Amino acid sequence: MKPRSLMFTFFGEYIKHYGGEVWMGSLIKMMAHFNISESSLRGAVLRMVQQDYLKVRKIGNKSYASLTEKGRRRMEDGLARVYSVRNSQWDGHWRVIIYSIPENRRELRNQIRKELGWTGFGMISNSTWASPNPLEDQVLEMAKTYDLEDHILLFKTSSILSHTNEEVIHKGWDLEEISAEYATFISNYEGKFEELKEKTWNGSLSEEDCFVMRTILVHEYRKFLFVDPALPTDLLPEGWNGLKARELFFNLHQILSVPSTKHFETIFKHAPDQEPVLNRDKAVNPFMGV
Template sequence: PHPQTQFIIFVLFGDVIVHRGGQAWTASLLRMLDVLGVSERAARSTLSRMRRKGWLKPEREGRHSLYALTAKGRRILEEGGQRIFEPRKQEWDGRWHLAVYSLPEKKRRLRNDLRKRLSWLGFGRLAPGTWISPHERHAEVAAMLDDLGAREYAEIFSGLRLEGGDDREIVERCWDLRSLNQQYARFIARWEPEFEKCTQSLVRGDGLSPANCFAQRFWITHEYSPFPRLDPNLPVALLPDGWLGDRAAAVFNGYRNLLNERSKEFIETALTGVNGRTI
């Protein structure tokens, strides 16, 4: 099945457009989405839907429109997505950080939102209403609580050592790393051969066209982009044997870097809009 067009547009903004002024002409978006296999009709209806949801805002210039993310749309990208290039923390001081909340039953929706957002920030569920992370993310959690209007229901505790418990047992309780490792294995099986094949093609001088480089670079980013929200990015000391996350990250970063220059050629052409203006 074709990936959800809405998600494709979010990845396009996060990976391409926010780094080039944050705005794109409708025609530029349609051109890039066409290369990615999205029809003009599907693209236009999705852009309209994202505008109605308050994620995108259009700015009219005569008969043409520029699209940009709203503050609400940027928040969706930034939580989790900002960790897509975050290096793994090699050293760990053995301290844990807790977020604890207690909500009345009528706040069920807020409870669900809290769980989802804490998970995005790399926390694991230790017990009902108690989430844990080896990373100090006090500022991010506080901002998230303010965003949800949940500050009065939650407390953040930092720098705790858990007595009488094995840290790896805590990891097993709080995160399903076995399932995540299987997803990494599938990602590697899909993209490592492509990376090797493309490397050999470039050595022979018969590499992909700029449009194909853009498409390949986009799709590997699209497929990798859920991992920052699934992977708590645990320190090496807490990882299980045979962990594939770092190998998957090496494939992701290596293939993207290989495709960068030719992909940029297509992007610069696509983003040239009204009267040759590039945003």
């Protein structure tokens, strides 16, 4: 588990509901649960500041971290993918992107591919990507962020004449491989769910253990954002493991949420010039209103 990835998890699961800014000492204590040293954390913070994902300010001899607008967008995009209800009905339109990155900016090519994959697009041919989801705003925002408006064309079409919808999906994604990865997640966590239910009943579940388990659970489940395009349900193959994995994730998250949030509150400290913000309901149940 890398510090940068964990920070996005901490901000998305907890810190955003408590004012959005955190004392570095609190981050150090959170990272210690996962054997990440203070020096590793500070190195990751420096890199995230340089990449414009994080900003840090000092008050006296203490430092406080918060996400930049770019970092907040990345976090919110991830939260929406993890916690929102999957669209069951396809609107019948493909969003197709064609881009050509100038040679003098070729260093952006890998970044754009990563951004499109993260957003949920699949590459159907060289420099041509497609998605059945309404992602127009995200694409236009990405083009603006990287100053590529003149080099990206975005189409919305109800038909692709040369291929069936199933063939387009097959070109863009390996659903069999993704389903197999979901099957592994299910296999790893089904037993833990039964164990946690029993511990909940007998009161042997510590708040600190729940904080660690919830963080690992979200970290593991969030990996699917990089491979699963979140296709509408009516475009998915029958018996899609992603639906079962999502239900299992929700049930585990609900068991862990209250005690893990209480443990976070014992660690979290906000800046002295900020009014304390406590939105435990949203931290406990991030599925609400996403």
